[in-house]
Amino acid sequence: MAGASVLPCPARAVWGARVNSPVHYEEAQCKTALNRVAGMGFQWSLNPYRGCVHSCHYCFARRFHGYLNLGAGQDFSSVITVKVNLPEVLRWELSAPTWRRETVALGTATDPYQPIEGKYRLTRRALEALHRYRTPVGVVTKGTMVVRDVDVLADMAAREGCTVCFSVTTLDHDLWQQLEPGTPPPWQRLRAMERLRAAGVNAGVLLAPVVPGITDSLDNLSAVVRAAAQHGARFLGTQTLYLKEGTREHFLDFAQREFPGAIPLYERLYPRAYAPRWYQDRLGQQVAGLKVLYGLGDERPRVDENRPVQLAFP
Amino acid sequence: MTMETRTQQKGQLLLMDEGVCWQPVPGARALYKGPRLEGLRSGSVGRVAELRERGAIMDFGKKGRWRVPRYFLAPPVRSGEPG
Numbered sequence: 001m002a003g004a005s006v007l008p009c010p011a012r013a014v015w016g017a018r019v020n021s022p023v024h025y026e027e028a029q030c031k032t033a034l035n036r037v038a039g040m041g042f043q044w045s046l047n048p049y050r051g052c053v054h055s056c057h058y059c060f061a062r063r064f065h066g067y068l069n070l071g072a073g074q075d076f077s078s079v080i081t082v083k084v085n086l087p088e089v090l091r092w093e094l095s096a097p098t099w100r101r102e103t104v105a106l107g108t109a110t111d112p113y114q115p116i117e118g119k120y121r122l123t124r125r126a127l128e129a130l131h132r133y134r135t136p137v138g139v140v141t142k143g144t145m146v147v148r149d150v151d152v153l154a155d156m157a158a159r160e161g162c163t164v165c166f167s168v169t170t171l172d173h174d175l176w177q178q179l180e181p182g183t184p185p186p187w188q189r190l191r192a193m194e195r196l197r198a199a200g201v202n203a204g205v206l207l208a209p210v211v212p213g214i215t216d217s218l219d220n221l222s223a224v225v226r227a228a229a230q231h232g233a234r235f236l237g238t239q240t241l242y243l244k245e246g247t248r249e250h251f252l253d254f255a256q257r258e259f260p261g262a263i264p265l266y267e268r269l270y271p272r273a274y275a276p277r278w279y280q281d282r283l284g285q286q287v288a289g290l291k292v293l294y295g296l297g298d299e300r301p302r303v304d305e306n307r308p309v310q311l312a313f314p
Numbered sequence: 315m316t317m318e319t320r321t322q323q324k325g326q327l328l329l330m331d332e333g334v335c336w337q338p339v340p341g342a343r344a345l346y347k348g349p350r351l352e353g354l355r356s357g358s359v360g361r362v363a364e365l366r367e368r369g370a371i372m373d374f375g376k377k378g379r380w381r382v383p384r385y386f387l388a389p390p391v392r393s394g395e396p397g
Contacts, residue, residue: 222349289383292369293348302353303371303379 023053023078025116030083033090033126034104042138043102046090048122049110050081054142055182057254058209061109063246072246073253077182080116087125094133101160104130105138113143127152136161140206142168142183144192154199164203165237166193170215171223178258179211186224190231197232204228204235210283211241212269213262214255218286225290236296238287240275248273336388338362338370346372348386353377359390 034044051065055077062072070079093099106112112123130137131152139146139153139162146153146164156162166189170176176186183189196203205228210216228236243251248270255262269275291297338344339362346358360374369383 218349226349285383285385288368289348289385292381292383293351293386303381 023080025080025082027084028081029085030089032093033083033086034093037105037108040105041103042105044104045108046086046104046106046126047109048083048086048106048112048120048126049114049116050083051076051079052110053077053080053114053116053182054111054180056142056180058179058211058241058247058251060209060242060244060247062250063244064109066246072250076250080114082116082120083122084120086122087129090126091129091132094129094135099133099135101133101135103136103138103161105140107140111141111143112139113141113145115143115145117143117145124149124152127156131156131160134160138163138165140165140167142166142180142189144184144188147192147195150196150199150201153196153201157199157201162201164193164196164201165206166190166203167206167208168224168228169207169209169211170220171227172220175215175220179214187227190227193228193233194231197234202234204233204237207236207238207287209239209241212275212279213265214259216283221287222290222294225287225296226294229291229294229296233296236287236291238283240280240283241270242273243270244273336384338365338384338387340365343390344370344372344382344387345390346374346380346382346386347388348382354380 034046037043037045050068051070052059052061059076062076065072065076065079068079068081070076106123106126112126117123127137127149137156137160141164153162153164168186168189169179171186173185176183190205193203193205205224207221207224207228210221215221225236241251243266252263252266255266269279274280336344342362343359344362346354346360347356350356354374354377358374358377360372360377360380362370363373363379364371366381369381369385370387371379372382372387373379
């Protein structure tokens with residue numbers, strides 16, 4: 001580690017979550033920037049940080065903190081590794097003659113726009129490098145700081161291609177604070193998405209993960225889909241909670257504390273890391289149906305044109 | 315009238331491990347069980363005007379014609395029938 005600093009967590013200060021332990025930021029030199037990915041919709045991933053102050057209790061990346069001999073619980077959101085040389089290493093990798101300009105995903109294991117990005121600007125510098133080498137990117141974030149980089153993202157969208165996915169699991173204030181205590185409010189994320197869409201960026205919503213028994217009610221799902229449509233989301237995707245070792249223990253401890261009534265459901269649904277197929281199918285059908293009802297697609301739900309359109313909600 | 319005989323008349327019941335997805339047929343009456351929208355609320359009953367791949371064009375009379383995904387359609391239950 002090249003250096004370390006202890007700062008109060010800005011996200012927690014700003015959004016008023018209940019956890020207020022200090023965050024240790026450790027500067028590190030990385031050997032590689034791009035990670036080869038198999039079996040996904042993208043070929044490479046890129047993570048400027050390890051750990052995430054957003055502190056989402058369901059985050060599947062919690063278990064990766066174990067690789068650093070750190071815990072998947074509090075350590076994940078309070079010990080953040082900053083790969084300070086990542087933009088330079090990335091440029092070197094992209095300049096290789098063998099680089100085939102395959103899609104690079106940012107934010108697969110940590111949020112690239114968590115608050116410390118304001119200081120280090122690693123994500124922005126990585127995007128500039130990817131743009132220079134005409135490499136398409138996909139970004140997944142809950143961070144509203146992404147609007148800072150709207151200029152680069154818009155240029156990328158116009159040339160090599162760029163997709164920004166805003167993760168929104170709920171619009172309920174209490175659920176948001178319980179599940180994602182260090183994140184910007186979901187309605188701010190939707191406004192950020194709106195800004196990006198206005199700039200011509202292909203931006204949409206990931207209603208993911210859907211947390212069984214907690215965020216899978218029709219009211220919650222329809223509120224997110226409706227808001228996504230109202231804010232001009234280009235697309236909306238969903239998937240269910242994934243509970244692998246590391247994340248699993250942390251999440252079930254959290255659920256036992258905050259949602260004890262949901263525990264029997266988890267015992268039934270999660271003998272393994274994935275929810276059963278029937279649950280995923282039912283969720284998929286429900287969300288697909290909501291997308292039609294709220295006009296998030298090619299077709300409008302109301303067939304007769306002379307009547308008021310369905311998207312004007314009370 | 316049981317659920318089975320009713321659906322034999324008006325449609326086909328597709329059973330999943332949990333939950334039921336009703337298969338409407340043209341002309342059948344169907345109940346909208348989705349979220350409340352402007353101009354259409356849950357519990358509205360209409361007639362299947364046209365079948366689509368994943369749902370139906372429903373005619374709700376004065377409330378207009380709507381594209382409704384199959385997931386949000388159910389056979390209407392008459393008063394006095396078991397739900």
